[in-house]
Amino acid sequence: MWHATLRNLLAHKLRLALSGLAIVLGVAFVSGTMIFTDTLGKTFENLFASTSADVNVEPASAFDSGLAGTGEGTGAASTVPESLVDTVRDVDGVAAAAGFVRTEGVYVLDGNGNVLDTGGAPGIGISWEPDPDLSSSTLVDGRAPRGAAQVALDVDSAEKAGYTLGDTVTVLTTGPRVQAELVGTFSFGDSGGSAGASLAAFETRAAQELFGTPGQFSGIGISTADGIAEETVRDRVAAAIGDGYDVRTASEQAEALAGDFEEGLAFVETFLLAFAGIALFVGTFIILNTFSMLVAQRTRELALLRALGAGRAQVTRSVLAEALVLGIVGSTLGLAAGFGVATGLRSLFGQFGLTLDGGLVFATDTVLWSYAVGVLVTLMAAYLPARRAAKTPPVAAMRDDHVSVERSLRRRTVFGGVLTAAGVAAMVGAFIVQDDGTAASLVGVGALTLLLGTIALSPVIARPFLRGIGAVLPRLFGTSGHLARENAVRNPRRTAATASALMVGLALVSGFSIIGASTNASVDNSLDQSLGADYVVSTAVAAPFSAEIAQEIRVIDGVESVTQQRFGQAQLGGVQTSVSAVDAATLDSAFALDYLTGGTEGLRGEGLLVDEDTAASRGWSVGDRVEALLANGERVELTVGGVYTTNQALGLAVISLDTFTAAGGEALDRFVYVDVAPDVDAAAVRSSLKATLDAYPVVTLKDQAQFADEQKGQVDQLLMIINALLGLSVIIAVLGIVNTLALSVIERTREIGLLRAIGMDRRQLRQMIRLESVAISVYGAVFGLILGIVFGTGLVQALADQGISQQVIPGGRMLLFLAIGALIGVLAAVWPARRAAGLKLLDAIATT
Structure with missing residues (x-):
């Protein structure tokens, strides 16, 4: 049996290559993440120690x-x-x-x-x-x-x-x-x-x-x-x-x-490993498809081995042995490719100021986890095809007219229905609960359960969906279109597994696009409602800067008011809170505050202003005394002087600049807000402001629109990183479609030969395979976008209290993703279509 296993591996090198590539990419991301985080940890460990x-x-x-x-x-x-x-x-x-x-x-x-x-x-x-x-x-x-x-x-x-x-x-x-x-x-x-x-x-x-x-x-x-x-x-x-x-x-x-430092590092590692998990999850579909089709193509061969005395367990072990070899080879190459991924991550994080000195750290844990993940994923994906191969009756499988009986989808439908119902219940629960953290967790659980439920139901949904969207193919492309539609619905399990890989990738990409668009819209809305100043002076990353800048701006002709803003941490009533410090005299000119009770006068002296959520959660009202403890040990008794509606620019709590300074707060500004006097030449004032700030290149002058663009730029930058990482899953999905089509061409070699014999030319054959690929891709893209919209809108609603107040679904971007899905189908079909068109007619007909 081992000899037969080795022979089959060598005979199907090309068929296994794409599955192996999926393992390589997934393991590369796992090993690259671990190498990068180990290097990150070692860099700071050495730095701290020395x-x-x-x-x-x-x-x-x-x-x-x-x-x-x-x-x-x-x-x-x-x-x-x-x-x-x-x-x-x-x-x-x-x-x-x-x-x-x-x-x-x-x-x-x-x-x-x-x-x-x-x-x-x-x-x-x-x-x-x-x-x-x-x-x-x-x-x-x-x-x-x-x-x-x-x-x-x-x-x-x-x-x-x-x-x-x-x-x-x-x-x-x-x-x-x-x-x-x-x-x-x-x-x-x-x-x-x-x-x-x-x-x-x-x-x-x-x-x-x-x-x-x-x-x-x-x-x-x-x-x-x-x-x-x-x-x-x-x-x-x-x-x-x-x-x-x-x-x-x-x-x-x-x-x-x-x-x-490790607490922050744990988030980075979890963040990156999540994308590695997504890549492996998507890659599993490719491996499952590959072994399902390879086993189906070798039914007679495996049955002959059974007839010669091989037991079911031996046949199962033979198929799993192929998977084991594939997993080991893929994991080894993925481990090596992980160095490239780690190098890329080091360069990427270097762009954000995190420069890692010295060489990459290659730990034993990285090797063990890489092989464990790569091999286990491959074996798990190959196990069901191996079991099916072993259960096929030998005599029936060796008959020329043997056709494998398609199994009922009843159990899968019930299982998928239960998962989908559970996912919907979790999403509904996210809208009911009050706690933001619980709501976000429910959205995550609901989105994952919905995704798994949809994958389980995918073969059931595939046939009616593909027949529906495929109805136009015969009208537009004649016989090629008709055959493409029928090929796509012929094996719904295979089609569903192929489309699911793309569905996962586009669900996440579209979901994060909604979150990004909603966040940007919320930034615009928040600044419109919370900021009243004409200009903002700050660094791009809100780093501290000298208070002398505000003093120089104050003496510029045409400047009506200047408001300095500083930030610190304090325990208010025993609860650690971020505190904003501003000048009470100019607060109203810099910020648009809507008070529920009290007012700006309540900030003077040792006053405290809090937002409505903070006041409600701690039971504070105007006139209450609150003890504030700063990180340096200074204690200050504050009096609640006002409660305002949520204001993103000010945060949860505000004290006066005098109180902050007297308690030992750092004399460094984070933002300086400038108001221009009415009836003055605004352009001349701006010119004077810029001339003054030329001496301080660490800060920039921005009007409200430019300040909003700067804040949104940080969101877009993060979204770009996330989409780049998710792009790996889309690449693997493309490989999955290529893999399925290539194996499908091999499986249908005789059928293709007969089509050519009755008059189908090479162009029509290539067209048929391309249309089949596009139909599968569009199916995956449509359901990916639907799931992405559910996930994105659900998470935006769950995070409404965290400042994401606007719900935006970027329709143009969603249509672009759908077009990309169709394009992926066209590109994925290029090599399988050329391979099919290159088959020799007589050899194809003679294939058994």
């Missing part, structure tokens, strides 16, 4: 607010006093200690005056530490900076900006604009990379002055004396300096940072 001293002292965060130790996203300016360094130095076991300064919002300009492109990664300013035991930077060329007129850059930034030693570098800090001589370049950490961020290093005193922290440090680095454990020094330092500080060893610091 950028910490033996023991580190940093301000304690009052609550978990993101990436531990960085202060990112907290909005609170947390520092340690310079005097604390002497206290730490006096601790027994401390060999050396030094304070360091680190802040975001420090950008390097290139020689043309443009902000150095980091793809969205932060610009970081640091202090230069000369002690190698305390420093995470290693000088590569030149010397250490001295004074505010000298700077050192990381090697990558200097190279990208085209700077060499001695050049004058312009640095935008959170305070003044600095012109400094480049005196040194350095590598960061053990790997030498900074994951895409740009680093500008100044002498410690200069860094304190430039970054607005005179007499303060971001933290203290400690090197331990020889022979004394880091844990011992950590405990002694913690006892000496008291509460209010986090004291960690290097390993604890790296572990804490890596732990928070």
Whole structure:
């Protein structure tokens, strides 16, 4: 039997190639995702481990607010006093200690005056530490900076900006604009990379002055004396300096940072593996079709083996052995192709500022999972055809007139009906429940169940649908059209399996298109209703920037009001909440607020404004007292002064800029809103604004329409990535149609020969196969679009409270997807049609 199995594999190389390619693509995405995420994790693990001293002292965060130790996203300016360094130095076991300064919002300009492109990664300013035991930077060329007129850059930034030693570098800090001589370049950490961020290093005193922290440090680095454990020094330092500080060893610091980072990384990995799963799911249809048709074509051969003494189990094992070999070969090639996928993902994420240094990480888990997934999917898809082959009676199968009896679709219809009903129930439930997370989960479950139900019912639906849309084929294309329609409905299971692959791909593409279009429409509607300012000043990624920009805009003739907006994290009444800080005096001119109770006056002093959902969920009303705890430990008693309808620009809660600053909030703006005075030359004011902002290339000036386009651009960018990843499933679907048609041509070789013998020419034959392919593709595309519309509209409704308030079905795009489905049918039929037309007439007739 093993000899027969090997012979069949070699005899059907071409037939198995397309199925093998589906496995290769699916496994490549699985292995590529795992290689990429392992590389991502290793990059930051090395970075975290190599950028910490033996023991580190940093301000304690009052609550978990993101990436531990960085202060990112907290909005609170947390520092340690310079005097604390002497206290730490006096601790027994401390060999050396030094304070360091680190802040975001420090950008390097290139020689043309443009902000150095980091793809969205932060610009970081640091202090230069000369002690190698305390420093995470290693000088590569030149010397250490001295004074505010000298700077050192990381090697990558200097190279990208085209700077060499001695050049004058312009640095935008959170305070003044600095012109400094480049005196040194350095590598960061053990790997030498900074994951895409740009680093500008100044002498410690200069860094304190430039970054607005005179007499303060971001933290203290400690090197331990020889022979004394880091844990011992950590405990002694913690006892000496008291509460209010986090004291960690290097390993604890790296572990804490890596732990928070892995939470975000888990989402990326799940996101990418979901697309790999889709690719494998779609590929399963190809493998199932391939083995079903191969077994059908070899019915007499397998029956002869049974007659010669082979048992059912042997026949089943023989077919599964072919699948096993195919799975192993496909998984091996897919594993190799995974490096290409990982390289592509690294390049793609590099465009968004996430630069991964060093080589790709190839772990044992990647190999095991790749083979497990590829082989198991192949064996599962081949099992049913193998069982059917084993059950065929040997004597009946060897008869020349044997015709396999089509099995009843009753069980499949019942099963598909139950799944479809369950999917509809889940979708209905999503509209009833109040919790957004539960609603989105129900939509996901409902969409998946509907998809599986439709796939199960597909053979039942295929015949009437194809006869309906195929009714025009005989009228337009005569005999070729009639035969194409009959071929498409001849084997509804095969047609359904072939169309299902395309249906899955287009369902997801169309669903996400609806979500993207609805989100963009919601952005337009939200800004129309929530924003009142004429212009917005911000970075493309809402990064923090210097408050000096707002001060310079205020003195421009024709500017009526300027509103600064800052963000932070706070616990309001014990619940962590994103807080927006604005100036109460100009709030109404910058934002269009609709108050249910209270008003803008309630923001003055230590007031608090909240949106209606927040007020309802926490039982707050105007006049209530709420305790606010910032990440730096500052506590403020606030009074609810107003409740407003949902406003996307302001968020859930608003406090005054004065309250935020007094509580230690960072003096960095995220948005600046500008109103132009009436009866002035608006064009002249805009020109003056642009001239002022030319000195700050990190920010741009946008009117409301341009600001909306910028926000929608981020949605479109994400949608482009999703559709590019989903494109893999569509490619596999095309391969599935090619595979089915090619095998169908082989199966119908004698029939094709007879058609040629009674007068059908090659052109008509090619036309027949093309029309059959188009009919199958249109069937898959139509039901894919229907499912996509159900999924997309359901998810938009479920996320209505998250800001997606507009329901948009892009009709033009849906028609385009339908046309693409038909085009896929035409392209998929090219090779099978040419193969059929190239068959020799007499040889085809003689085929048994």
